[in-house]
Amino acid sequence: MAFLDIAAVTKSFGAQGVLKDVNLSIERGEFVVFVGPSGCGKSTLLRIITGLETVTSGTISIEGEVMNDVEPARRGTAMVFQSYALYPHMTTFQNVSFSLRMAHRARDVIVDKVQKAAAILQLDKLLERKPGQLSGGQKQRVAIGRAIVREPRVFLFDEPLSNLDAELRVQMRAELMELHRRLGTTMIYVTHDQVEAMTLADKMVVMHAGRVQQAGKPLDLYDDPDNRFVAGFVGSPKMNFLPARVQSSGPNALGLAGVGGAGEATLPFTAPPGLAGPVEIGLRPERMRPLPPGAPPPPNSIVLEGQVTLVEELGSESYVHMVLADGTPVTLRAGRDETVEGPSLRVAADPRHALLFGPDGERIRSQGGSKR
Amino acid sequence: MTGMSLPPIWTILKWALALSIAAVALFPIWWMVNVVFALPGEPVSLNPRLWPTSIPAGIDKIRLILTETDFLRAYGISLLYAVLTIAGVLIIGSLAAFEFALFDFPGRKLLFGIVMLSLMVPTAVTIIPTYLLTSQLGWLNTMQGLVIPGVASAFGLFMLIQFMRAIPMDMIEAARLDGASHFQVYWHVALPLCSNALVTLAILTFMQTWGNYMWPLIVSSRPEMYTVGQVVGLFNSPLSHQTVDTVMTANLLAAIPPLLFFLIFQRKIVEGIAMSGTKG
Numbered sequence: 001m002a003f004l005d006i007a008a009v010t011k012s013f014g015a016q017g018v019l020k021d022v023n024l025s026i027e028r029g030e031f032v033v034f035v036g037p038s039g040c041g042k043s044t045l046l047r048i049i050t051g052l053e054t055v056t057s058g059t060i061s062i063e064g065e066v067m068n069d070v071e072p073a074r075r076g077t078a079m080v081f082q083s084y085a086l087y088p089h090m091t092t093f094q095n096v097s098f099s100l101r102m103a104h105r106a107r108d109v110i111v112d113k114v115q116k117a118a119a120i121l122q123l124d125k126l127l128e129r130k131p132g133q134l135s136g137g138q139k140q141r142v143a144i145g146r147a148i149v150r151e152p153r154v155f156l157f158d159e160p161l162s163n164l165d166a167e168l169r170v171q172m173r174a175e176l177m178e179l180h181r182r183l184g185t186t187m188i189y190v191t192h193d194q195v196e197a198m199t200l201a202d203k204m205v206v207m208h209a210g211r212v213q214q215a216g217k218p219l220d221l222y223d224d225p226d227n228r229f230v231a232g233f234v235g236s237p238k239m240n241f242l243p244a245r246v247q248s249s250g251p252n253a254l255g256l257a258g259v260g261g262a263g264e265a266t267l268p269f270t271a272p273p274g275l276a277g278p279v280e281i282g283l284r285p286e287r288m289r290p291l292p293p294g295a296p297p298p299p300n301s302i303v304l305e306g307q308v309t310l311v312e313e314l315g316s317e318s319y320v321h322m323v324l325a326d327g328t329p330v331t332l333r334a335g336r337d338e339t340v341e342g343p344s345l346r347v348a349a350d351p352r353h354a355l356l357f358g359p360d361g362e363r364i365r366s367q368g369g370s371k372r
Numbered sequence: 373m374t375g376m377s378l379p380p381i382w383t384i385l386k387w388a389l390a391l392s393i394a395a396v397a398l399f400p401i402w403w404m405v406n407v408v409f410a411l412p413g414e415p416v417s418l419n420p421r422l423w424p425t426s427i428p429a430g431i432d433k434i435r436l437i438l439t440e441t442d443f444l445r446a447y448g449i450s451l452l453y454a455v456l457t458i459a460g461v462l463i464i465g466s467l468a469a470f471e472f473a474l475f476d477f478p479g480r481k482l483l484f485g486i487v488m489l490s491l492m493v494p495t496a497v498t499i500i501p502t503y504l505l506t507s508q509l510g511w512l513n514t515m516q517g518l519v520i521p522g523v524a525s526a527f528g529l530f531m532l533i534q535f536m537r538a539i540p541m542d543m544i545e546a547a548r549l550d551g552a553s554h555f556q557v558y559w560h561v562a563l564p565l566c567s568n569a570l571v572t573l574a575i576l577t578f579m580q581t582w583g584n585y586m587w588p589l590i591v592s593s594r595p596e597m598y599t600v601g602q603v604v605g606l607f608n609s610p611l612s613h614q615t616v617d618t619v620m621t622a623n624l625l626a627a628i629p630p631l632l633f634f635l636i637f638q639r640k641i642v643e644g645i646a647m648s649g650t651k652g
Contacts, residue, residue, distance in 0.1 A: 073549055073550065079546070079549055083540060085545070089564040098560070099549075
């Protein structure tokens with residue numbers, strides 16, 4: 001049994017189902033990130049784990065003990081809120097020590113614990129200040145300090161960095177990782193920012209419409225998504241999806257027609273029996289290369305031709321947005337030295353990097369051992 | 373558009389209007405001081421003065437009132453009445469507002485509706501049933517009879533609810549996660565966060581209680597339980613044998629606490645009245 005088990009959890013608010021049959025195992029010491037668009041149920045799941053919401057059905061257990069009816073304060077979880085939720089009338093010391101004071105701990109124990117937490121978070125000089133006199137990053141630290149003194153089994157973070165500016169966010173992200181390394185405590189982190197999720201997570205849990213779409217190491221999700229949603233959500237710029245039609249199917253060769261309109265392609269792919277009809281090809285922007293005018297494409301590559309609509313020059317690289325003949329938008333990432341001349345552009349992609357999705361959005365994997 | 377861009381004539385008119393209103397409001401108070409600190413008869417003589425003429429005469433009158441009548445006892449009663457009412461209004465109002473504003477419970481809307489309805493019923497309508505109830509409890513001429521009917525203030529509840537609604541839910545939940553009990557959340561989080569509203573409500577309640585004449589008149593008919601308002605009423609009564617300057621002295625003594633109170637809490641009171649959209 002895992003350290004934290006979420007088993008068949010559903011949650012409805014009235015007739016509206018927010019979580020549908022969520023199953024998840026989290027190991028001790030893991031840094032887990034729930035990520036998904038707003039309204040996907042990730043925050044609700046976090047609130048259920050900590051006890052601020054009840055489940056409609058299913059169980060939450062920590063170290064084998066079912067937590068469904070355990071008081072929030074007794075679950076061994078501590079939460080850091082997006083708004084920090086610091087008490088504005090209390091000093092940093094009083095904020096951080098609040099839970100200890102509520103538990104009527106001895107004064108010297110309180111001072112000792114607060115000072116330890118303050119040392120970890122560099123709050124030593126701010127203990128007498130009130131939240132109104134702290135910067136965003138400092139408030140964030142106080143909120144984390146309030147969680148640390150409780151010595152929880154699980155830390156829960158609900159979009160804790162979204163109120164900070166970009167630079168501070170990167171810095172706090174590094175601090176969080178360092179904190180996780182020092183404490184070694186299980187952390188669950190909710191965000192809608194997939195970059196944040198990729199950089200922080202040991203295990204990334206992509207959620208959509210109340211369901212866990214896929215959970216795993218961030219790079220596994222990036223390279224080997226289970227469905228079109230995960231493929232599109234993880235990675236920036238997004239994966240390109242090209243409509244196509246199955247034409248022929250053989251061992252390690254799947255012939256596709258109508259790729260992005262009229263193109264043809266052969267994927268090194270053994271299709272499951274009976275695969276026919278419309279499918280979608282997924283191609284990451286960095287897996288496509290612009291072809292110089294007149295140059296022949298590399299052998300066996302997927303070649304697409306379209307009109308350039310926008311070039312975003314970021315210095316080290318450019319994002320080229322184009323539209324294919326059938327109206328499919330495609331984005332590719334071009335290096336600084338690659339020439340991108342409009343208005344029309346040809347791009348080539350290695351078919352080994354193409355992923356295949358069925359009309360239901362599920363990934364179609366090659367049969368017989370090969371991962372792709 | 374700022375005042376600077378208005379023609380000076382408007383500025384002058386505005387000031388003139390403000391000063392006239394201030395004069396009308398201040399004159400009675402000044403006249404009271406004038407009458408008290410003058411030799412008997414002087415302010416109402418054919419040659420009246422608009423300024424005090426004799427401080428010792430005034431001090432004599434004050435001493436007379438404080439020693440010869442039960443004025444000091446009335447002061448004590450009024451003060452206790454005000455302080456207990458304030459305490460009651462704040463405790464009951466904030467406890468109820470905490471539940472109404474931050475938690476959902478069956479019948480919340482209905483109960484709140486009933487409380488708000490009571491705001492619309494004039495005091496005159498409820499005063500007889502309230503008197504009968506107080507009388508049946510045997511509370512006539514007692515402090516609890518004076519105080520308790522006034523401690524459940526729908527107005528105070530309404531005001532505190534508005535304030536507590538502004539407390540972020542995150543903060544309440546954070547406190548719960550920190551192990552605070554329901555009462556501890558109220559005591560350590562909700563109450564301090566609406567301290568401004570509590571101060572305002574305390575001030576408004578003080579003004580109202582100190583100036584309340586009708587309820588003490590009805591419920592405490594024995595002289596030992598007279599409030600300042602009632603004592604001053606006795607001085608003013610048609611069959612009173614007091615001269616006008618003695619009556620004025622009693623009035624002045626009755627007016628000093630709210631005046632001091634107002635001068636100290638002026639800013640809070642104005643804020644409070646603006647905030648609650650009422651004059652208490």
